[in-house]
Amino acid sequence: MSSIVLKDVRKVYAGNVEAVKGVSIDIADGEFIVLVGPSGCGKSTLLRMIAGLEEISSGEVSIGDRVVNRVDPANRDIAMVFQNYALYPHMSVYNNLAYGLKNRGMAKAEIDRRVKEAARILEIGDYLDRKPRALSGGQRQRVAMGRAIVREPAAFLFDEPLSNLDAKLRVQMRVEIKKLQKDLGTTSVYVTHDQLEAMTLADRLVVLNGGSIEQIGAPIDVYDKPASTFVASFIGSPAMNLIDAKADASGLAAAKGEGLSGANAYGREAYVVGVRPEHLKVLRGEAAAPADAALTLRMKVKVLEPVGAESYLYGELPNGGASLVVRVESHETFAIGEMVTLHAPAKDVHFFDAQSGRRIEG
Amino acid sequence: MQTKRAIFPNKFLPYALLAPQLAITFVFFFWPAAQAVKQSFYKEDPFGLSSRFVGLANYTKLFQEPDYLNSIGRTAVFAISTTGLALILALIFAVAVDRLIRSRNAYTTLLLWPYAVAPAVAGILWWFMFNPTVGILPYMLDVVGYDWNHRLNQTDAMILIVLAASWKQISYNFIFFLAGLQAIPKSLKEAAAIDGAGPVKSFFTIILPLLSPTSFFLLVVNIVSALFDTFAIIDATTAGGPAQGTNVLVYKVYQDGFIGLNLGSSAAQSVILMAVVILLTVIQFRYIERRVQY
Numbered sequence: 001m002s003s004i005v006l007k008d009v010r011k012v013y014a015g016n017v018e019a020v021k022g023v024s025i026d027i028a029d030g031e032f033i034v035l036v037g038p039s040g041c042g043k044s045t046l047l048r049m050i051a052g053l054e055e056i057s058s059g060e061v062s063i064g065d066r067v068v069n070r071v072d073p074a075n076r077d078i079a080m081v082f083q084n085y086a087l088y089p090h091m092s093v094y095n096n097l098a099y100g101l102k103n104r105g106m107a108k109a110e111i112d113r114r115v116k117e118a119a120r121i122l123e124i125g126d127y128l129d130r131k132p133r134a135l136s137g138g139q140r141q142r143v144a145m146g147r148a149i150v151r152e153p154a155a156f157l158f159d160e161p162l163s164n165l166d167a168k169l170r171v172q173m174r175v176e177i178k179k180l181q182k183d184l185g186t187t188s189v190y191v192t193h194d195q196l197e198a199m200t201l202a203d204r205l206v207v208l209n210g211g212s213i214e215q216i217g218a219p220i221d222v223y224d225k226p227a228s229t230f231v232a233s234f235i236g237s238p239a240m241n242l243i244d245a246k247a248d249a250s251g252l253a254a255a256k257g258e259g260l261s262g263a264n265a266y267g268r269e270a271y272v273v274g275v276r277p278e279h280l281k282v283l284r285g286e287a288a289a290p291a292d293a294a295l296t297l298r299m300k301v302k303v304l305e306p307v308g309a310e311s312y313l314y315g316e317l318p319n320g321g322a323s324l325v326v327r328v329e330s331h332e333t334f335a336i337g338e339m340v341t342l343h344a345p346a347k348d349v350h351f352f353d354a355q356s357g358r359r360i361e362g
Numbered sequence: 363m364q365t366k367r368a369i370f371p372n373k374f375l376p377y378a379l380l381a382p383q384l385a386i387t388f389v390f391f392f393w394p395a396a397q398a399v400k401q402s403f404y405k406e407d408p409f410g411l412s413s414r415f416v417g418l419a420n421y422t423k424l425f426q427e428p429d430y431l432n433s434i435g436r437t438a439v440f441a442i443s444t445t446g447l448a449l450i451l452a453l454i455f456a457v458a459v460d461r462l463i464r465s466r467n468a469y470t471t472l473l474l475w476p477y478a479v480a481p482a483v484a485g486i487l488w489w490f491m492f493n494p495t496v497g498i499l500p501y502m503l504d505v506v507g508y509d510w511n512h513r514l515n516q517t518d519a520m521i522l523i524v525l526a527a528s529w530k531q532i533s534y535n536f537i538f539f540l541a542g543l544q545a546i547p548k549s550l551k552e553a554a555a556i557d558g559a560g561p562v563k564s565f566f567t568i569i570l571p572l573l574s575p576t577s578f579f580l581l582v583v584n585i586v587s588a589l590f591d592t593f594a595i596i597d598a599t600t601a602g603g604p605a606q607g608t609n610v611l612v613y614k615v616y617q618d619g620f621i622g623l624n625l626g627s628s629a630a631q632s633v634i635l636m637a638v639v640i641l642l643t644v645i646q647f648r649y650i651e652r653r654v655q656y
Contacts, residue, residue, distance in 0.1 A: 053552050074558040086549035090571040099567075100557030147557075 002064025002077075002154040003029045004050065004187060009059035011045050011211075019045045021211040022059065030185045032178070036198035037208035038234070043191045044159055046208070050189060051080050051157050064154050074103075079148035080157040084164065085140045087132040093119075093143050094128040097150050118146040121180070138169045145177070149184065156181070158190040162197065174200060195235050199223070207231050225350075229357035232274050232350060238312055241280075243297075243322040244354065245273045252295070257321020259298030265351060266360050274350035277312060280326040283341040294346035299324050301338045306330060315340075395636060401629035408623035420630035429606060430614070430631070437589065437610040440524060444592075445584040448528035449577070452535030457565070459536075460543040470540065477533035481591070485598025488526040492599075512600060516607030519600045523608050526595045527588060535580050542576035543569070582646045586639060611635055 004027040011020040020042040027033050035043040048054035050061055052073035061068055068076050079100075087096050094115055101111045119125040122142040132140055141161065148156050161177070162170045178201050181188050192198050198205055199219045207214040207222065207230075215227035219235075226232035232240040244255035247264040252273065254260035262273070275295060283289065289296040299315040310330050316323050318339070326342055334340070351360040370376050402420050406413040424430045459469045476484070492512060494500050500510035512518040546569060554564040570577075590612050596602060602609035602617055609617065612635060619628025 051552075051556065053555070073552070073556045074560075078556065080553070080556050082549045082553060084547060084549055086547065086553040088550065088553075088568060090574075099554075099559075103558035103563065147553075 002187060003027055003031075004064075004155055004189065005060075005062045006046075006050070007060040007062075009046065009049060009061060010057045011042070011049060011054065012057040019211055020049070023208075023211075023213055024059075025206060025213070025216065027187060027189065030187055032181050032188045032190065032201060032203040033206060034190045034192060034198040034202035034204075035206045035208055036192055036195060036202075036234070037214075039193060040210075041208040042211040043193075043208050047157055047159055047189060047191045050155075051078055052076050077154040078157055079151045079153040079155075080159065081144045081148050081161045083160040085132075085144040085161075087140060087143055087147075089132055092129050092131060093124060093135070093146075096132065096143055097146050100147065100151050114150045114152070115146075118150045121149065122146050137165050138173065141165060141169075141173055145180070149180075154187065156186050156188040158188065160192055161190075162192075163194070170197075177201065195237060199235065205235075207234060209234075225359065225361075226274075227359050229272055229274065229352045232352070236276055238277050238325050240274045240276050240350070241322070241324050241326075242352075243273045243317070243324075245271045247271060254317055254321050257317040257319045259317045259319075259321060260296070262293075262295040262349070263346075265294070265346070265349075268354075268360075270354035271360070272352040272354055272357065274352060275344045275348055277325045278327045279344050279348035280342040281344065282313070282326060282328055283343065284338075287341065289341055289343040292345055293343035295344050295349045297324060297342040299326070299340050299342055301334045301336060301340060303336075304328075304334050313340075398629045398632050398636070401625060402633045404626055406625045408625075410625075416626070420626045421634075424627060424630055424634075429609075432606055433609050433611055433614045436520070436606070436608060437612075439520065440527075440592075440608070440610050441585055441588040443520075443524045444528045444531065444588040445581065447524060448531035448535055448584055449580060451528070452532045452580075453539050453573075453577075455532070455536050456539035456543055457569075459540060470537070473536050474533050476530050479530065481530065481594035482598045484530055485526055485595040488522060488529070488595075489599045492522050512604075514604055516604060519604060519608045522599055523592070523596055526599055527592045530595075531584055531587060535584065538576050538580055539573065542573045546572050578649060579646070582642055586642055590635065590639065 004025075006023055006025045006027075008022045008024055009020060010018065010022050012018050023042075023046060025033070035046060037043050045054055049056050050063075052068065052071060056069050063076055063078065088099065091099065097115045097118060098111050101114065115128070116125070119128055122145055124139060124142050124146060127135060127139060127143075132143065135143065141164075144161065158177075162173055165173060174197055177190075190198075190201060192201075202219050204216060205219050205222050206216050209230050215222055215231045217225075222231060222235055226235060226240070229242055233242060243260060245252045245260060245262075246255050247253070247269055249264070251264050252260055252262040252271070255270070260273075273295065280297070298318055299313075300318050301313060301315045303314040305312045305314065308330065311328050311332065313326050313328050313334060314323070315325075324342070328334075352358060353360055403415060403417060404413040405416045405419070455473055459466055459473070462469065479487070491497050491499050492510065494511045494513060497510075503510045510518055512522045550568060550572075551564060554568045559567060589610075592610070593612050593616065596608060596610065596613045597616075600608045602613045611631065615628050615631045615635065618624045618631065622628075
């Protein structure tokens, strides 16, 4: 177990393509860090640089106080779980787990002990003699995890390990990974493009965009106080409503369309105003928004999307304004074209700079 | 193996579509093969004017004939050396090319060219290069003190036909090995690297086992081709000589039949070869079609 420190790490590919643009992260011993971002944001490249599978163009990667820029993957004391599991198809499950230990010249008895122990933890003891092709997706996933834990490494690296599983199994394995990591207390770096996976697993989230860090923080802090419009739209599902607004002394107004009103909280002339679908209250008919509402929106209903426990109501500001989505009770019904009023209190309204998209705070 | 079945509304159409291929197979394989089987039981005079049924005499005589037994031995040496050389060199080339990124296509193309050269032309090429009088290689070997003469030395002659035969086969094997290597997921090699296997270790414990279906397929194909597809190369380089030194089975069929005009014996030899091919084909279907399990 040990900490991992990235210091201004960059990756530049041939042709001057910068995939990772100076990333610095301090990962504490035993911490579960999730790198999250859309495809092409550099998250996998970053993970592979920690693993030693990708050369580091500049900057420094240290694992447990040792700079590992020039250390072979085998000697970095890390274990990696790959997206396609990368199990050795010609070896039994037992040998898949034992391979890394045999290569390091560990005694047979100790290998046996560790493999059996890992098999017990992951409940794959019954399949030790089977070849990977005779296993289901979930079982393969466990074997891949087992191969990482037998090594008892300083850190686990996960490269989208759940994306090949079906939705139900994914949720189940997600819970197990989290529990396993807490039990073992091994420092982990986990890459995913799935914001839900990121939110549920992480001690701290690192949101990446275009090779740079947008925000680092505990999942709930990232959710409550997104540092930019990118983070605001990436974390949370459905995404946060982001509306271009102009402002003057009298208050806010929609930049396109109409039906937006609210307080000009920071005295600027333009904002991107953000509010999450779950924080908006819906008023039907001509009822007026309460006095404490910091933001009021008029929405023309277009689609109602029930997901069971709740429903999402999609629509837009009147006269060609921004698209909106709001969470409503699961059994409530709305007519297409109906006009509703949405409002949210000051604590749930986010303001972002109209140009840079960065969060504005008082 | 799961295959899609086409359904033809017209009952005769599938047969009509198959007919040309079947006709060719019949005229150029089944008919001559049947003729050979029949002929192998007869003793025929060189001019084909009279023939006499002799039963299995042609076969029993063959296995008492020192020349034939010698030819079996030569064939074994030739087939094993050619196959071994062609497989190992092709694998080395494939591994080397697989490591390249930008120049990969150029090397692949270059390494494939020999396969496009006709066997007789390849034979002539090697005949010139190794010609004891005018060839470049005997000249260079002479510098290091080796007196190359495949016209007199049976070992030299064998080396020559092995080189000539495997040279062409390398191209074929190379492309299969390269495809096999590229089908191995990169993440497996990376997982092995993280698991502490160096390049050599991961080659022998991961890559080679994963290539085993390809290797086995090529092994059978190479043996078949060394046994039967090398007539032109031998005819153009050594013509079976010196003193039967390179007279492999397939060449002996030709020599005994068309030069020696011993048609019965020649037919018996080709029937034996046919049996070997059938055996190899069965092995191939048994193991390849069901895939080598790994």
